[in-house]
Amino acid sequence: MKKLSAxxxxxxxxxxxxADTLEEQARTEIPGMLxxxxxxxxxxxxxxxxxxxxxxxxxxxxxxxxDLLKWQKRLSGAMLKKGVILxxxxxxxxxxxxxxxx
Numbered sequence: 001m002k003k004l005s006a007x008x009x010x011x012x013x014x015x016x017x018x019a020d021t022l023e024e025q026a027r028t029e030i031p032g033m034l035x036x037x038x039x040x041x042x043x044x045x046x047x048x049x050x051x052x053x054x055x056x057x058x059x060x061x062x063x064x065x066x067d068l069l070k071w072q073k074r075l076s077g078a079m080l081k082k083g084v085i086l087x088x089x090x091x092x093x094x095x096x097x098x099x100x101x102x
Contacts (some may be wrong), residue, residue, distance in 0.1 A: 002022070003008075003053045004042060006035070006083055008042040008043075008045070009078065010046050011040075011042055011046075011084075012040075012042065014079070014083075014084060015038060015040060015049065015080045017082075018079060019036050019037075019038050019051055020036075020079045021078060022036055022051070022074060022075060022078065023035065023036035023053075023054070024072070028055055030053070030060075030064045030067065031063065031064075032055050032056045032057065032059070032060020032063070033053055033054070033055055033056075033059070033060070033064065034053065034054045034055060035053075035054050035058050035099075036051060036054070037051075037054065037099070037100040038050060038051045038052065039052070039100075040079065046079070046084050046085070046086055046092075047087070049079075049086070049092050050091075050092060050094065051075055051092060051093045051094075052093075052094055052095075052096050052098070052100075053071070053093070053094070053095050053096070054096055054098065054099055054100075055095060055096070055097055057097070058097065061095055061096075061097060064095055065095060068093070068094075068095055069090075071093055072089045072090055072092065075089065075091060075092055075093045076089035076092070082095065082098050088090060
């Protein structure tokens with residue numbers, strides 16, 4: 001794996017802090033949410049950022065689906081506070097049953 005530059009390390013810190021904050025909020029507010037994980041290619045940041053909320057089963061996923069836009073807005077707002085603009089917030093957060101290794 002290629003070593004991250006100083007700018008990319010700062011970007012990584014912003015993403016990790018934001019993901020941790022949203023994960024903590026989501027675990028208390030969304031029943032059945034297991035974890036939050038992300039995928040990003042730092043040389044294409046922020047357009048490559050994808051945050052995933054993993055759910056334990058299909059029923060929990062379907063129950064949470066109406067709140068997806070709310071969480072996408074929260075991610076966009078949290079990143080904006082850190083100085084990162086997500087042009088299309090709907091592309092950067094999804095609800096899924098898949099884990100980070102799948």
